[in-house]
């Protein structure tokens with residue numbers, strides 16, 4: 001089994017997921033956050049066993065999932081997480097909504113930090129709360145949380161922060177110092193922090209990723225993390241995520257969630273996640289990180305050579321590239337022209353918030369050949 005090498009375009013076109021069905025076959029799809037790699041062998045074995053034995057019923061009340069994640073967190077992040085303080089649900093989005101519903105009252109304001117994963121705006125609303133935008137700050141060398149403006153928003157009554165760590169779309173791994181300050185600010189205002197850590201397994205080893213709940217006692221007292229194997233191991237369709245807490249009060253809130261929230265966990269998702277988080281999958285994940293490291297550098301080189309007006313910072317984590325094409329003069333939403341004329345599907349920058357004007361998000365969780373072809377097609381458009 002090739003470790004970390006993407007499938008060919010011909011193999012990929014046999015897939016029927018969103019990435020491969022949204023656009024016609026002449027379009028290279030680099031939009032939605034699915035990857036083009038074969039499954040980790042341990043995941044394949046777990047799913048094959050389930051199919052062979054018809055193990056397709058409801059997910060059990062007691063599963064090895066929380067233990068598997070706690071082991072993974074210790075091996076990969078050096079974090080001692082307590083399996084007794086976790087509960088599963090169908091996906092990260094659902095975990096966020098269920099938690100927001102409990103830590104806010106209808107109409108409360110929730111801080112989100114655009115440019116950010118577009119459904120965050122909808123998830124806050126789905127929970128009955130209201131979005132308070134505090135954009136990331138461009139600090140020159142990278143993006144960071146704007147802690148001054150977050151403090152002001154909390155002083156003015158915001159009740160929760162929806163954190164993205166690592167951040168989608170910029171791939172920023174927030175520093176331990178900024179997360180600790182965020183925790184202190186939230187604790188001082190009795191606000192909650194919900195940390196979406198879906199991209200965490202894809203933080204590059206030198207990026208200094210730290211789970212929010214590992215940062216400080218203050219973080220543990222007011223914090224909730226929502227985690228999943230789904231981005232790193234491409235399991236989004238199988239529906240499984242974990243809500244994680246690390247102190248008594250948040251754990252109590254988690255226990256009070258209706259049992260139905262847990263019942264929505266997918267059985268295949270749980271089985272696949274246990275295999276993904278197991279020690280057996282560590283070398284596969286290391287291989288993937290190496291491939292993504294090569295891909296992010298390849299993309300940077302291609303942009304420098306062929307689209308020098310593009311502004312791109314190599315992300316610390318994940319397989320998403322946030323590219324500023326403003327200087328090309330292709331308008332607020334350059335993805336439109338790129339789709340129409342270059343036949344490459346990228347995610348629309350403005351969907352990530354007003355800060356995304358002139359930007360595109362490109363998924364480089366694929367082969368070097370597809371990345372190279374995509375940039376060549378876009379560069380061939382020339383200037384506006």
Ligand SMILES: Cc1ncc(COP(=O)(O)O)c(C=O)c1O
Pocket residue numbers: 033090091092093094117164168196198199228230236241
């Ligand atoms: C930051 C972030 N959160 C949540 C999700 C969606 O996760 P799920 O499918 O588990 O709801 C994504 C998907 O790309 C994401 O990037």
